[in-house]
Amino acid sequence: MSKQKTLCDWSKKDLRERFEExxxxxxxxxxxxxxxxxxxxxxxxxxxxxxxxKPPK
Ligand SMILES: [Zn+2]
Known part of the structure; x- marks a missing residue:
């Protein structure tokens, strides 16, 4: 994988398969x-x- 997928884009499957990450x-x-x-x-x-x-105002 050359480009990192944001955590936001992870599917439920990704979350399970890449649990360590x-x-x-x-x-x-x-x-x-x-x-x-x-x-x-x-x-x-x-x-x-x-x-x-630094939370947004
Ligand atoms: Zn997001």
Missing amino acids: LRELVSQPQYVCLKCGRAASQKGALCKAQSLE
Whole structure:
């Protein structure tokens, strides 16, 4: 896989098959997706990432 699929795009099947990867992405969340409500440690893993440290006004 050359281009990383965002966590937001993962299907239920992906979530099950890539559980180890998912666990790492969500165990120490730094960002939250303002569109989907998902959280991840990497900005690139979300389609509309927002830092948890600096919430929007
Ligand atoms: Zn998203």
